[in-house]
Amino acid sequence: MNMTDKEKEHLKFLGKKIAQKRRSKKLSQLDVCALIDMEKSNLSAIENGRQNVTALTLLKIGNAIGVEIKEFYDFSTH
Template sequence: MTDTEKAYLQSIGRNISTIRRQKNLSQLDVCAIIEMEKPNLSAIENGRQNVTALTLKKIADAIEVKVADFFIFKA
């Protein structure tokens, strides 16, 4: 994986984490809703795991946002 690809995954993960925390949801809350193990969500939020489109949809539904919100660049 290139540095650019890693940075892209990290950006998406940061956005997921930020939005989740803004909604006052813990990782465990989201995991319970989407039936995912916490280490997997943690890996996604930290940019260590390449997340599928379906998983992004599940996470977005759980925290009541659009998938597109995860792709908004935030400096």
């Protein structure tokens, strides 16, 4: 499936927010992956906007780092 530029931008924004929130909690990608049983390469792809994240995976990531999903969509810091 070919993504539009707007869709690609959305995935990059979301990935950056996930990475920012994770780092703010002093967690590595490996820490989060261990908590949610995910390969590091998958989390890396999500954080770099190369992979679409499912709603369930987003919920798991949020729970693992202690943030609500809505915080990933805080456009005030974009």
